[in-house]
Amino acid sequence: MENFYLTIALSPLLGAMIAGFFGRTLGRTATHTITVLGVLVSTVLALMVFNYHVLEQGAIFNQNLYTWMQIGGLNISVGFLVDNLTAVMLVVVSFVSLMVHIYTIGYMHDDKDYTKFFSYISLFTFSMFMLVMSNNFMQLFFGWEAVGLVSYLLIGFWHHKESAVEANLKAFLVNRVGDFGFLLGIGLVLAFSGSLDYAEVFSSLDNTLNQQLWGMDLITVICLLLFVGAMGKSAQVPLHVWLPGSMEGPTPISALIHAATMVTAGIFMVSRMSPMFEMSDVALTVVMIVGAITALFMGLLGIVQNDIKKVVAYSTLSQLGYMTVALGVSAYSVAIFHLMTHAFFKALLFLGAGSVIVAMHHEQDIRKMGGLRKKMPITYWTGLIGTLALIGFPGFSGFYSKDMIIEAVHFSNLPYANWVYYAVVAGVFITAFYSFRLFFLVFHGESRVDSHTESHLHESPLSITLPLIMLAIPSAIIGYFTIEPMLFMGWLDNAITVTSSHVSMAGLSDGFHGATAMIFHAVQTVPFWMMIGGIVTAWVFSIYRTKWADWVQKKFSIIDYVLQSLYGFDRFNEIVFVQGIKKLGNVLWKVSDSTLIDSIIVNGSAKFVGFVASIVRPIQTGYVYHYAFFMIFSLLIILTWTLFMGDKPLLVI
Numbered sequence: 001m002e003n004f005y006l007t008i009a010l011s012p013l014l015g016a017m018i019a020g021f022f023g024r025t026l027g028r029t030a031t032h033t034i035t036v037l038g039v040l041v042s043t044v045l046a047l048m049v050f051n052y053h054v055l056e057q058g059a060i061f062n063q064n065l066y067t068w069m070q071i072g073g074l075n076i077s078v079g080f081l082v083d084n085l086t087a088v089m090l091v092v093v094s095f096v097s098l099m100v101h102i103y104t105i106g107y108m109h110d111d112k113d114y115t116k117f118f119s120y121i122s123l124f125t126f127s128m129f130m131l132v133m134s135n136n137f138m139q140l141f142f143g144w145e146a147v148g149l150v151s152y153l154l155i156g157f158w159h160h161k162e163s164a165v166e167a168n169l170k171a172f173l174v175n176r177v178g179d180f181g182f183l184l185g186i187g188l189v190l191a192f193s194g195s196l197d198y199a200e201v202f203s204s205l206d207n208t209l210n211q212q213l214w215g216m217d218l219i220t221v222i223c224l225l226l227f228v229g230a231m232g233k234s235a236q237v238p239l240h241v242w243l244p245g246s247m248e249g250p251t252p253i254s255a256l257i258h259a260a261t262m263v264t265a266g267i268f269m270v271s272r273m274s275p276m277f278e279m280s281d282v283a284l285t286v287v288m289i290v291g292a293i294t295a296l297f298m299g300l301l302g303i304v305q306n307d308i309k310k311v312v313a314y315s316t317l318s319q320l321g322y323m324t325v326a327l328g329v330s331a332y333s334v335a336i337f338h339l340m341t342h343a344f345f346k347a348l349l350f351l352g353a354g355s356v357i358v359a360m361h362h363e364q365d366i367r368k369m370g371g372l373r374k375k376m377p378i379t380y381w382t383g384l385i386g387t388l389a390l391i392g393f394p395g396f397s398g399f400y401s402k403d404m405i406i407e408a409v410h411f412s413n414l415p416y417a418n419w420v421y422y423a424v425v426a427g428v429f430i431t432a433f434y435s436f437r438l439f440f441l442v443f444h445g446e447s448r449v450d451s452h453t454e455s456h457l458h459e460s461p462l463s464i465t466l467p468l469i470m471l472a473i474p475s476a477i478i479g480y481f482t483i484e485p486m487l488f489m490g491w492l493d494n495a496i497t498v499t500s501s502h503v504s505m506a507g508l509s510d511g512f513h514g515a516t517a518m519i520f521h522a523v524q525t526v527p528f529w530m531m532i533g534g535i536v537t538a539w540v541f542s543i544y545r546t547k548w549a550d551w552v553q554k555k556f557s558i559i560d561y562v563l564q565s566l567y568g569f570d571r572f573n574e575i576v577f578v579q580g581i582k583k584l585g586n587v588l589w590k591v592s593d594s595t596l597i598d599s600i601i602v603n604g605s606a607k608f609v610g611f612v613a614s615i616v617r618p619i620q621t622g623y624v625y626h627y628a629f630f631m632i633f634s635l636l637i638i639l640t641w642t643l644f645m646g647d648k649p650l651l652v653i
Contacts, residue, residue, distance in 0.1 A: 178232015
């Protein structure tokens with residue numbers, strides 16, 4: 001199996017290197033063929049690994065492959081940990097990445113940096129594989145930073161646009177904030193355990209009992225610092241501000257970053273660290289509350305967005321909040337379940353949005369669309385499947401995972417779980433509203449497309465529609481077939497830890513009577529009617545009475561202003577951090593550079609030399625009798641000292 005795992009990780013890397021170094025020489029066709037084949041190999045092998053580990057219940061693979069360095073008794077190695085959690089992540093990441101690679105052939109067809117783009121996305125896939133397959137914190141951090149670096153390159157891929165450069169810099173800086181906390185957490189792990197290997201760290205967790213740091217339990221501090229890293233990578237409030245701006249990158253990257261890869265890295269990491277988080281109710285409560293705030297308030301922002309990609313982006317933020325809530329209530333398998341279903345339908349929605357953007361000649365304002373249903377039937381029907389999955393319509397994949405999260409919160413005994421329950425239920429209405437608002441404005445109603453664009457409107461090519469169809473299938477059915485084995489039959493039991501004090505999973509197990517029964521039971525639940533209410537409200541404001549939206553906007557102008565200003569997070573960061581750092585820099589420049597260095601050290605030393613020179617200069621006359629006079633005068637001083645001071649030493653200056 002070791003060769004399988006190496007091939008899975010290295011195939012995309014090999015494709016990225018060939019595309020990066022020789023892409024222009026090989027040409028476009030050869031470049032995308034090589035990179036697609038590299039990811040295809042990884043996908044096929046990932047399915048085989050999934051069959052071996054999950055379906056056949058094979059043994060966990062945990063082995064170091066290469067020793068990178070030794071520092072004293074600390075070994076830092078490159079190794080793989082492949083259990084059921086890893087197997088699930090490999091299938092999700094590789095399949096979505098494969099669909100994005102195929103989609104890119106059509107979407108980036110006219111881009112001059114076509115081959116470089118394929119190199120980047122293959123390198124991104126390799127980085128994600130290294131992250132999910134790592135068996136130690138150092139390798140995890142390598143993959144963590146690698147996906148951050150490549151996402152920086154991809155978000156700013158169209159670097160001729162100033163907005164893209166600003167967006168990738170913003171993403172890079174905000175993630176550095178989270179990564180700093182993550183690195184501190186890893187440092188504390190090394191301090192108490194003396195190792196960075198997962199197995200050794202988890203086996204030494206008892207050493208943290210009753211240890212205090214900063215007035216809190218040591219394990220709580222470690223978990224909170226690790227979660228800061230997850231907040232940055234998985235875009236939780238307040239470190240969420242980078243993700244909407246990342247829409248400046250090409251659409252395939254929006255799908256790759258926001259569906260199954262970078263933004264889910266934090267969810268995966270917390271699930272992998274479940275033995276640690278289960279030792280701290282404080283950390284779990286913080287995780288739950290942060291997730292609820294993100295799910296509710298980021299969903300509200302999706303209501304006022306008119307850019308087709310940004311609506312889907314804020315939807316991603318909200319859904320990541322749901323996953324984080326599940327982590328907080330110790331429903332780790334439910335969080336991974338929603339991560340899996342979300343990967344398929346969110347990638348579908350992003351790629352569907354890209355299909356619309358291509359057909360609309362890169363117009364992204366949904367207010368300038370409408371009536372595309374007849375012109376783009378494949379995009380329409382796949383988009384409908386993705387939207388129904390996103391809102392949790394009974395039977396679709398998102399229905400099972402989202403309902404399980406809501407029920408897990410309902411059963412939780414953590415503090416404030418009741419308030420979190422109300423937040424996630426309210427989020428169901430909000431999700432349904434902004435999702436179908438987007439769907440209705442794009443595909444239904446009267447056409448608002450300009451005449452020139454409408455005359456050329458047609459369905460996207462096969463390289464774009466094929467990935468839509470392939471992603472629509474799991475978006476519709478995968479939840480039905482995997483909910484029971486993943487949550488209640490132990491698919492993830494060998495990878496996560498849940499203590500008996502957290503009753504969420506026990507409550508879910510007692511109330512579960514099959515996937516089909518969930519569909520029929522759904523009509524009796526509050527989330528179902530919240531979802532129906534959201535759909536109806538979206539229809540009223542988008543199709544039936546379009547002028548009502550303007551009236552509501554004017555009537556509640558203050559709320560609209562708050563939402564349009566994105567709660568002021570960007571403005572706050574601009575004033576406090578950007579302007580604050582600039583002012584701090586000016587002060588430091590005036591004190592250290594201008595005053596201390598220039599005025600005192602550089603100019604001051606020059607003035608001191610000039611002052612000494614002005615004193616010495618009159619002595620250096622050039623006349624011999626002046627020098628003879630000073631020699632005789634010095635000799636008289638020496639003789640006088642010798643005669644009157646005796647054997648006391650003469651201080652010679």
